[in-house]
Amino acid sequence: MAENKDYRYSMSITSQLPHCSLPLRLDSYSKCSYRCSYCFAKNRGGNHPPKGIKTINYKSVDKLLCKSLKTENDSTKTVISQLLENKTPIHFGGMSDPFMEYEEYGQKTLETLKVLRDYHYPTIISTKGTLITKDEYLKVISQSLVATQVSFSSLDDKVSSLIEFNTPLPSERLDVIKSLAAVCWVSARLQPLIPGELDSTIEAIKTLAKAGVKHISVELLKLPLTEYSKLTTQISSAVGREIEEYYSERRLMGLEFLVNREYALLTHKELSKVAWGLGISYSSADTDLLPYDSSDCCCSGVHELPGFENYYRYTFSQAIRNALRENSKLLMYEHLSCEWAPDGPINQYVNSKSRVEDANNIIGWMAAKWNSSTKSIGPLAFYGIEETECYDNNGMKIYRISNKAFELALQLGAIPKTATKAKDKMLIPN
Incomplete structure (x- = not known):
């Protein structure tokens, strides 16, 4: 991997600011090698294939945290500095996966995690990667104020291989959950969930609960307006059935089609009952349904975790x-x-x-x-x-x-x- 200059926007604010309880995002890398077909960053014109990748300068993160947390009554503080001063939890992995294969070379994520550990800063890691289970990462995480989220679109290895290119298989990610559960709080994100998979999703939630997750968040697949036909065909082929019927209402939010309303409501009502029956919490992570579940901190489920109380509420x-x-x-x-x-x-x-x-x-x-x-x-x-x-x-x-x-x-x-x-x-x- 040929590294480029520092990633200037490694810490930034998500465009989901109006409704997201975790708007403060952190990324080790400016691009992602996993290339999931449904990736919102890719489909909105960003996160292109790995060419000229920029990497985080963890020493700059250290300086920013030091200044934000130790300098009081500074009227020149930026929005980001004020969020840090408030101890608003960081979402680590908002635009690219911090544990993709690039991490094997420079270990930028590892060094950044050490900085966050030293400040005991509340951090939520999102990943599909397996590198996180290496001893050096688990050791740092066990010493830190960290919660983790492992993402899936399906627990079927065959389906995943057809739509989540160059990404660890779901069976491997289940092993990741088991390793993480031994050292920190861990949740699973079924984001995006392919519509028409209700029965198999119920079984998936049971499997994930058994692996050690404490929370499940579910967001149904959104189809970008510009890639609608291509992505519909690709995913329909992967699952062996047509999915277009679930978008017949043509519900648009921004530049994305949402699944039909009644199907979305039915899905969340049924899956939330399953999760509660297993003793785990649940988030209905579809944007238009965010206010209605029991997880106050958006889709993360961390609102009751000690140290994560200052999640963002101006939404x-x-x-x-x-x-x-x-x-x-x-x-x-x-x-x-x-x-x-x-x-x-x-x-x-x-x-x-x-x-x-x-x-x-x-x-x-x-x-x-x-x-x-x-x-x-x-x-x-x-x-x-x-x-x-x-x-x-x-x-x-x-x-x-x-x-x-x-x-x-x-x-x-x-x-x-x-x-x-x-x-x-x-x-x-x-």
Whole structure:
């Protein structure tokens, strides 16, 4: 492997900032060699084949952590520095896998993990790799404030080999889970789950629970608009049946097709029951359903782990959770503004088409998106959130939470079964 210069954006903020509880991402490498056919980074034009790969400068990460955690009352701190100061958990492996084969050469991930260990910094590692089970990695992880996530699209080795190129087989990843479970908290991500696999997924969850996972997150396969036909054909061929019927509603979020609504709801309701029956927690990781399960910290399941309490909450999904837990049928801007957010410019982290003039900070940007909500970003991007004609005294839109949304929150665990009937906060038109 020919290494290039340092990866300048090894630590950054994800574009999923409006709804993600783990927006602070860290990557050892600028590109990924696994080349999964469904990879969102690849399909959105990034993460191209490994040519001119850039690698993390772990010494720079050390300096950034030192400055962020030890310098108080510094008005010049960036958004990232403020998140670090707040001990917002880091998602390690947001754009590329930290344990792909490149790691055998320079061990950039290993050295970075040592830095994070020395600061006892809360870190969630996402991987499909097997290198993580080497003794030197397990030793560092066992000494660290680390949770791990191992990802699958299928537990079938044959299917995986046809859509997850150059990637360790699911059977190998099951062994990874067993090794990790001996030294740290470990979860499994069925992301993306291919639709039409409900029975086999139930068996997969049982297998994963037996291997030692404490949490399961499930996100159904999204199909990119630009690669829809190609990817549909490829995955249908891999599983030996057509999957296009599950996308007949043509539900678009941004530039991706989502599975049909009722199928998604059925899947999460059934799989959550299976997980709970096995004594493990569950996340419905489809973006539009994030507020409705019992895992407050997005799809990670770490919200109750000691040391991970400061997960990011200034999100539209958290605002909906706050309203649900008040049993309020009205979603108010105060349900968002009550949470903490860092200050400072964010345009460099936001898609150029999503930027807002005169709102180059998180609070201003989120406020603008609140009042101009669409099916792609803002409250209306979530299941069961409806428009009204009302505004609060500060000119912020008021939304309605449907009865179906409350029912789903009860079924998936966002609010307890003993919750009282939802109530309006004020008179609002039907």
